[in-house]
Amino acid sequence: MNFGRVIRRNFIALVIGLGVVACQSGSDALAPSTTRDTEIATLLAPSPTVQMTMTFELPTEEVTPTPGRPSFGDETLTKYVLRIRLFPAQHQAEVEEVIRWVNDTGGAREELPLVIEAARYPNGFEWLSAMQGEQTLTLEPEMVNVWKIKGMFPVAEGEMTELTLNYRLNLPEIPPPSDTAKPQIYGYTLRQINLVDWYPFIPPFKDNEWLVHPPGYFGEHQVYPVSDYEVVLEILDSSREWLVAASAMGEMDSEGRFHFSLQRARNFVFSLSPDYQINETTVNNIRVASYYFKENASAGEAALQATAQALELYSKLFSPYSRAQLSLVEADFLDGMEYDGLYFLSKGFYNLYDGTPQGYLTMIAAHETAHQWWYSQVANDQALHPWLDEALCTYSERLFYENYYPDLVTWWWFYRINYYQPAGWIDGSIYDYAGYQAYRNAVYLRGAQFFEDLRQAIGEEAFFAALSDYAQQYNGKIASPSDLLDLFRRHTTSDLDTLLRQYFSSFSSQ
Numbered sequence: 001m002n003f004g005r006v007i008r009r010n011f012i013a014l015v016i017g018l019g020v021v022a023c024q025s026g027s028d029a030l031a032p033s034t035t036r037d038t039e040i041a042t043l044l045a046p047s048p049t050v051q052m053t054m055t056f057e058l059p060t061e062e063v064t065p066t067p068g069r070p071s072f073g074d075e076t077l078t079k080y081v082l083r084i085r086l087f088p089a090q091h092q093a094e095v096e097e098v099i100r101w102v103n104d105t106g107g108a109r110e111e112l113p114l115v116i117e118a119a120r121y122p123n124g125f126e127w128l129s130a131m132q133g134e135q136t137l138t139l140e141p142e143m144v145n146v147w148k149i150k151g152m153f154p155v156a157e158g159e160m161t162e163l164t165l166n167y168r169l170n171l172p173e174i175p176p177p178s179d180t181a182k183p184q185i186y187g188y189t190l191r192q193i194n195l196v197d198w199y200p201f202i203p204p205f206k207d208n209e210w211l212v213h214p215p216g217y218f219g220e221h222q223v224y225p226v227s228d229y230e231v232v233l234e235i236l237d238s239s240r241e242w243l244v245a246a247s248a249m250g251e252m253d254s255e256g257r258f259h260f261s262l263q264r265a266r267n268f269v270f271s272l273s274p275d276y277q278i279n280e281t282t283v284n285n286i287r288v289a290s291y292y293f294k295e296n297a298s299a300g301e302a303a304l305q306a307t308a309q310a311l312e313l314y315s316k317l318f319s320p321y322s323r324a325q326l327s328l329v330e331a332d333f334l335d336g337m338e339y340d341g342l343y344f345l346s347k348g349f350y351n352l353y354d355g356t357p358q359g360y361l362t363m364i365a366a367h368e369t370a371h372q373w374w375y376s377q378v379a380n381d382q383a384l385h386p387w388l389d390e391a392l393c394t395y396s397e398r399l400f401y402e403n404y405y406p407d408l409v410t411w412w413w414f415y416r417i418n419y420y421q422p423a424g425w426i427d428g429s430i431y432d433y434a435g436y437q438a439y440r441n442a443v444y445l446r447g448a449q450f451f452e453d454l455r456q457a458i459g460e461e462a463f464f465a466a467l468s469d470y471a472q473q474y475n476g477k478i479a480s481p482s483d484l485l486d487l488f489r490r491h492t493t494s495d496l497d498t499l500l501r502q503y504f505s506s507f508s509s510q
């Protein structure tokens with residue numbers, strides 16, 4: 001199958017900096033023998049003697065939307081205007097953030113929660129000011145990653161207000177892999193800066209509560225509403241030339257600042273490196289770009305092709321891809337992670353790439369690409385219902401192999417799933433499992449077995465019709481387990497109760 005022309009370039013438009021590229025020590029270039037990864041955990045082939053470790057004021061500023069006035073995006077969506085001045089040499093950033101928020105919570109609000117993941121790191125987040133118009137607001141920590149804004153002029157239901165936040169980020173160094181700590185994505189290494197969950201955001205309000213959760217020891221805990229983004233990035237005080245991967249394609253102005261715009265997205269992330277090589281291709285007019293380190297050129301190309309294949313397949317099976325681009329970035333740490341319009345793929349997979357699709361590089365590229373549907377397009381409460389996206393993305397790997405490499409489906413079931421003899425209820429929260437392996441085995445692996453059994457029980461047509469309905473009906477929403485399961489029930493006359501009792505704690509007790 002032709003996935004379009006691959007363009008090899010030695011440079012890209014998103015280059016900024018003064019002078020020459022500084023030398024890198026390269027000491028972090030190759031994967032150590034550690035074997036952890038958030039998505040999978042194991043980099044080595046199964047062996048009976050090797051136990052895989054899984055590893056990680058004034059109300060004058062309030063504006064009521066006026067019918068007919070020019071709009072940017074959806075007037076009811078929260079909009080973030082972020083101006084970030086990044087100082088790579090100091091590992092710091094100064095940010096001015098304007099949040100335009102429309103109160104859709106069903107009542108007047110004088111307080112708002114803000115999710116501030118950067119505040120989890122020692123001295124990682126410094127407040128400079130928080131204003132509603134000319135009104136100075138106060139902020140109080142509620143959890144390690146959640147603060148409450150107080151002192152707001154009341155915002156009535158349906159009204160819009162603007163908050164202006166100024167703060168400084170002190171980026172943490174990304175620590176080496178550890179068996180006791182969750183992999184860290186946010187921060188810097190010798191040759192990569194990752195700005196993920198880097199700005200305060202207003203969490204979703206659903207069923208009369210704010211969906212906020214503390215971090216777990218493993219798994220993800222954030223719940224993301226869809227919002228609009230305008231982002232301006234300025235890189236200062238650096239002698240290096242930085243290549244920038246982002247959730248959207250950017251444009252550089254005459255002052256050397258990058259401008260990005262993204263609508264209806266779950267988040268906006270960047271990854272920067274002076275060392276990225278870039279390959280790109282197009283699928284259905286969507287730009288797919290692979291950012292990798294030069295020692296991993298063939299793996300960078302393979303990850304690009306797998307992502308392009310997966311994007312084309314899932315667009316047919318689930319629903320059309322809703323962005324103009326997707327970027328995949330070689331992570332300079334042993335972890336993989338999905339974000340809207342961009343995902344990270346562990347450098348460990350690149351280092352182990354053997355020239356075939358029979359390995360984690362291709363498998364996890366298919367998995368992470370599926371998150372653009374099961375995470376970005378249809379979101380879920382990742383802390384309480386992690387199986388909703390993770391089991392679906394793991395099962396999407398199977399769909400990838402059966403469509404492109406059918407001879408490898410048996411291998412996939414053994415190597416990815418059955419080797420681990422997965423056990424456990426699939427519907428626990430990230431706080432419910434005894435450790436990462438127990439979590440992964442139940443949520444990801446048993447989760448994939450559940451979808452296989454469900455497909456067998458209800459048949460091909462019903463299975464794929466329900467998945468497609470789920471992708472389209474819950475696009476832009478935060479789906480619950482019953483939303484998905486009800487769609488499967490609607491597409492079949494089969495009794496699913498016995499099956500559900502095998503996999504779900506919530507059904508087994510009924």
Ligand SMILES: [Zn+2]
Pocket residue numbers: 039338367368371389390393
């Ligand atoms: Zn995943």
